[in-house]
Amino acid sequence: MSRDFYQSPKSSRIMRLFWKAAGADRYILERSTYGDQVKYLCLGGIIVATGLMAGLAGGYAFYTIFEPRGNAIDSFKTTAAIGGNHDITDLPTMAKAVIFGIIWGLIIFNIDRFIISSTGKGDGTEDITGKELKGALPRLLMGAIIAMTISKPVEIRMFKTEIDIKLHEKQIEQQQVYKAKTDSVFNSELVKKDKEIEKIEMELSNKRSRYQTLEQNYIEEARLVTVGPRALAIKQQMDGLAAEIKALEANPDYLRVKKEKEAIEDRRAAALNQSEKYAAGLDGLLERIKIGHEISGPAISWFITLLFMAIELTPIFFKLMLIKSPYDYMEENIKELIKAESGIEIQHNFYQDQQGHERDKVVQHQVIRLLKEKIALLEAQSQLSAAALEHWKEKKKESIVANPEAFVAESKVPHNDVTP
Known part of the structure; x- marks a missing residue:
């Protein structure tokens, strides 16, 4: 937007994409300050990054669950034919994992976008009050759950080599136990x-x-x-x-x-x-998570989980800590203009409900106007109908006075005495 005192920066396509991810209004941001544009750019970037990480983690978890079972080191996973131990990928399972990862990433992206866009800006100060924290608690719990679902597949991928070695040892032990039981039975x-x-x-x-x-x-x-x-x-x-x-x-x-x-x-x-x-068959996602906890220990496991929780919950806390900027005032102004144009009046803290909570009174002036017009129209129609009946009655009286015998003869004919 062109002004004498300030020129709003032009937005790029990527910037507009991240704005949309953060649930920000492009029309307002393009007329706001550069600081507001960068703020919502970073917020949208975090949401997009979380969706991408969720997609990768979900796809890897899906592949780990449904990949062909074999020796943790040799059978389906590695081969020395090409000069060392290299992963062998099962292409059908990989294709399904990619599809699932994309769907899962979009689901988490959409949930994060809803959480961030529905989180208010608090009281417009840097302090997070108890009331603000209480209001954001459901969103924080949902974000924490999402962070944990993302962190576990990433954790087992980080320690994949160590987990494969430990899992191979457990598979050998399990194989020996199974052989011993088989021998004892036969x-x-x-x-x-x-x-x-x-x-x-x-x-x-x-x-x-x-x-x-x-x-x-x-x-x-x-x-x-x-x-x-x-x-x-x-x-x-x-x-x-x-x-x-x-x-x-x-x-x-x-x-x-x-x-x-x-x-x-x-x-x-x-x-x-x-x-x-x-x-x-011991090569499952749950077993890998258990071994990952054994290898990394509670401290590292919690550190990785807390890292993803910080990434997931940071936008919520930052929105509560943000100081009101020109974007916020412009957004409020546009909302008030739209309400005024629609004839909506809100009288804040107008009354208290039975629990003692202060409630706003919403007056729909446009609705009231239409309602009054409808009532007036119905009343006018009722008055006109009454006048028409009165006029008809007067004309009927004049016809009776002119020819009373016809009216008497007409009134004596039974309603059901009709011959075909």
Whole structure:
């Protein structure tokens, strides 16, 4: 705006964008001072930055929750094929995380914009009174919650390397615990089957040992003399024992127990192969937050949270501390002009309610004027209707005087005596 004593600076597109983010009026700011323009530029910049950080934190949290589970260091996360440990990104999950991050960032941006634009300017002094703080308390609580939701994903990203190492150790421990439990469950079944098999195998072992002894005796006997009665008797014992061994090896109960044992061992092997998968399921957002607290300690964790709370709550406190500037007076002036143009009168502290709170009286003069016009119009219409009825009555009387027989005949006709 051109003046003799002051020239308002021209605004850039980015400046106007930040003004809109802060909920400021561009029309007034372009006619205000440079200090007001910078003030709302910085305020909008904080809100935009908070939205961007919320989007990044939300997207990272979404990716951490829904990424493919694996070894915290090797399986899905890193590879040495390209010269070191580098992150492998799951593209479908990354695309979903980007979409969620944008939506989440816009939600937080919109909430912050509403919080800041709806926060009043207090009493126009640098002091924050108890009444001002009480009025801003709901906005402060909402801002604190938003700050905490942003800080936690950022915190686990800051300590990602340390968290991955610690998480890898926990996954190994979890895998060993799972293997131990799996072995304890299947070993009890295997022991029962081994006892059943052991009885038959001991008998088989004895028979095979006897067969080997007989075979050795038969060979020695055949060397000394020609095959005689003694050698034939040994051969007959060997054949009988071989038949017994063959029958025992083909025993259905023995074969059944061996198959059952093999099935149990296969199930145990399959369960043990799943141990890495179950251990990889430990790689969740909650577990990473817990490990992050263990690594950083309460002091650093609270420091990061308080840092984001300061960023989130600073605009609210600053708005309460701002001294009234030309922008504020111009804004109030425009509001009063709009109210005056609309015929709105506010009589401040006009009465007290039942709780003793002072209330303003709002007089809608435009409404009152229209209401009075409507009442006057209805009253005029009522008076005209009464005059018309009176005039009709006089004319009716004149017609009766001129022809009373017609009026009497007309009045005697029943209403329901109508022939088609």
